[in-house]
Amino acid sequence: MGREASITRIIGPENYARLQHFKCLIVGAGGIGSELLKDCILMGFGEIHIVDLDTIDLSNLNRQFLFRQKDIKQPKSTTAVKAVQHFSNSKLIPYQGNVMDTKQFPLHWFSQFDIFLNGLDNLAARRYVNKISQFLKKPLIESGTSGFDGYIQPILPGITECFDCTKKETPKTFPVCTIRSTPSQPIHCIVWAKNFLFNQLFTSDQSPTAGDSDDNDWGTDDKEEISRIKQETNELHDLQQVVHRQDKAHITDILKKLFIKDIEKLLQLDNLWKSRAKPVPLSESLIESTRYDHDSTDLSAVWGLEKQINQFIRVTGKLMDRISQEQYNIEFDKDDQDTLIFVATAANIRSHIFGIPIKTVFDIKQIAGNIIPAIATTNAIVAGLSTLTSLRLLNLLPYDKASSGLDVNMAFTARASNLSKDRYLSNPKLAPPNCNCAVCSKVARGVIKITIQGLEKLTLSQFIEMLKKQYGYPSETSLIDTSDQRLLVDFDFEDLLNRTLSQAKLRDGSVILFSDEEGDEREMYKQPLELYLDVVEDNAAALEVELPSLQIALFKPQKQDEKEEQEMTKEKSPANEENKNGIVILDEEENRGEKDNTATKRPRSPDQTLQDTKKAKTSKSSEYAEDIIELD
Numbered sequence: 001m002g003r004e005a006s007i008t009r010i011i012g013p014e015n016y017a018r019l020q021h022f023k024c025l026i027v028g029a030g031g032i033g034s035e036l037l038k039d040c041i042l043m044g045f046g047e048i049h050i051v052d053l054d055t056i057d058l059s060n061l062n063r064q065f066l067f068r069q070k071d072i073k074q075p076k077s078t079t080a081v082k083a084v085q086h087f088s089n090s091k092l093i094p095y096q097g098n099v100m101d102t103k104q105f106p107l108h109w110f111s112q113f114d115i116f117l118n119g120l121d122n123l124a125a126r127r128y129v130n131k132i133s134q135f136l137k138k139p140l141i142e143s144g145t146s147g148f149d150g151y152i153q154p155i156l157p158g159i160t161e162c163f164d165c166t167k168k169e170t171p172k173t174f175p176v177c178t179i180r181s182t183p184s185q186p187i188h189c190i191v192w193a194k195n196f197l198f199n200q201l202f203t204s205d206q207s208p209t210a211g212d213s214d215d216n217d218w219g220t221d222d223k224e225e226i227s228r229i230k231q232e233t234n235e236l237h238d239l240q241q242v243v244h245r246q247d248k249a250h251i252t253d254i255l256k257k258l259f260i261k262d263i264e265k266l267l268q269l270d271n272l273w274k275s276r277a278k279p280v281p282l283s284e285s286l287i288e289s290t291r292y293d294h295d296s297t298d299l300s301a302v303w304g305l306e307k308q309i310n311q312f313i314r315v316t317g318k319l320m321d322r323i324s325q326e327q328y329n330i331e332f333d334k335d336d337q338d339t340l341i342f343v344a345t346a347a348n349i350r351s352h353i354f355g356i357p358i359k360t361v362f363d364i365k366q367i368a369g370n371i372i373p374a375i376a377t378t379n380a381i382v383a384g385l386s387t388l389t390s391l392r393l394l395n396l397l398p399y400d401k402a403s404s405g406l407d408v409n410m411a412f413t414a415r416a417s418n419l420s421k422d423r424y425l426s427n428p429k430l431a432p433p434n435c436n437c438a439v440c441s442k443v444a445r446g447v448i449k450i451t452i453q454g455l456e457k458l459t460l461s462q463f464i465e466m467l468k469k470q471y472g473y474p475s476e477t478s479l480i481d482t483s484d485q486r487l488l489v490d491f492d493f494e495d496l497l498n499r500t501l502s503q504a505k506l507r508d509g510s511v512i513l514f515s516d517e518e519g520d521e522r523e524m525y526k527q528p529l530e531l532y533l534d535v536v537e538d539n540a541a542a543l544e545v546e547l548p549s550l551q552i553a554l555f556k557p558q559k560q561d562e563k564e565e566q567e568m569t570k571e572k573s574p575a576n577e578e579n580k581n582g583i584v585i586l587d588e589e590e591n592r593g594e595k596d597n598t599a600t601k602r603p604r605s606p607d608q609t610l611q612d613t614k615k616a617k618t619s620k621s622s623e624y625a626e627d628i629i630e631l632d
């Protein structure tokens, strides 16, 4: 019996024929993505496109079953496709690239698909695909796993909750002073070694004061301490020069600076040690007597202090050898043994000084690489659920009387949902959109088709007039380029009004936010409008600019106290429950690619609600703040 027989029996010959014309996009070709690819082929999708930005690592092989040893360093997407081609009746198209790259993947590229299936590992990309699905009103199945736990969340734009309707856990952050002055746990020393020391020494774009901005969450008001931290960073910049000169004779200077001089300076700040044990600097003689050593072997043993020091010297020398070949920009990678041992030994020496337990290199790899054990079977279960649910979202189940998308289910494993201890899987119904969600509810959304000529001819002033006329906005409005959080125009910033859209750096893939900024006296406001600029061939559109037809709702701004009350009584959705347990974003790898800058200039806002919408747009940065040291 052919593989078509089973699926035809379930969905019927007509629906099977329809399925063979459907195109799906799989985002990510890792643990879940590889499984999705196999499942979509076996089910009979007509075309399957798969995107991944990465190449294959040794550590992927235990669960990403399409990859073999010989594939290490090859692109994941093309390798996955090669591995399944022989049993595929579907047309398979791989892409190596970042799904958030609007040049490689403009909006009109996404519009060819009937459904998106996520197999991602980071919040930024998940959010991005969610937004694309909202712009295009196309279904998305979001998913994730962590060890034995997993979930799928089908998303039908306008009908169900979107990915951003519930708050997501963000990576754990620490105040600067804990990391730089008063560590008390191994993790503090690991973050110091990885996010501060390693970057300062081996990453070229570290200015002397990078990371020491005045907006920092210092975790202290002690001016003396803050100024010590800033001075320490400046001095470290000098050590970067030792590294760049590949001056191996002075590696011990790095040790003396970090683990003797800096600690002695810290000890002078009496305030810090009133209720804490004082750190004990290394002795100069210990550093002097320790020399270059052979390769480390046992990464799962706890090394003594001397071994930590000599391994620090050894790998720093190796990294110096590499630095010029790698354009003075070596990145920390948990699978790159030199960078791992550098971070591990630096963290451990610091731990020793502060009386914190020493960890094995292997332990530090787990923590610094933010590794959550991945279980192949959980990935298989979650991808299977995702693929099967796609049949419902595409209306391919003949007996499915689902009149609204809310009849579709999410799926959570027991621990992830906390709904039932008796069953492995719970499958609650989907919730409607959260009316406070800045992605799917508070903001109207549409796609503007514009030709290159249009971009080059139309001024911001003409463009804003067009928007006002088309959607009935009042005379005071603001326009923000959300791609880089730039304020383009508002009531007291009109410098760019006569610039053309392209002079204002708007281009294919820019997402702009247009808001009603009329004075406080009005009761009702026009909803903010988020528009995606889809640049089309000059001859493809009849007009230079084609605005989407949209109904922009009016809304009454909520008072702050009403809002607070609402927050308190906010309904508990399974996803909310899950967030509390910290499992909804599974296998998180934060901060890949995207960094947001806060708009330097904020438009005046008539009420807090609007402001919130904008904050969500202009200062997502709080979640990706550069100024707080983060564990990614």
Ligand SMILES: Nc1ncnc2c1ncn2[C@@H]1O[C@H](COP(=O)(O)OP(=O)(O)OP(=O)(O)O)[C@@H](O)[C@H]1O
Pocket: 027, 028, 029, 030, 031, 032, 033, 051, 052, 053, 054, 059, 060, 076, 097, 098, 099, 100, 119, 120, 121, 122, 125, 374, 587, 589, 592
């Ligand atoms: N913006 C993005 N564009 C395209 N692919 C992405 C993007 N972000 C993440 N990915 C891909 O999503 C996949 C997620 O797979 P998975 O969770 O198994 O992670 P992994 O990197 O393969 O494994 P691990 O992190 O455990 O070493 C990865 O292959 C990753 O390259």
Ligand SMILES: [Zn+2]
Pocket: 161, 162, 163, 164, 165, 166, 433, 434, 437, 438, 439, 440, 441
């Ligand atoms: Zn939403």
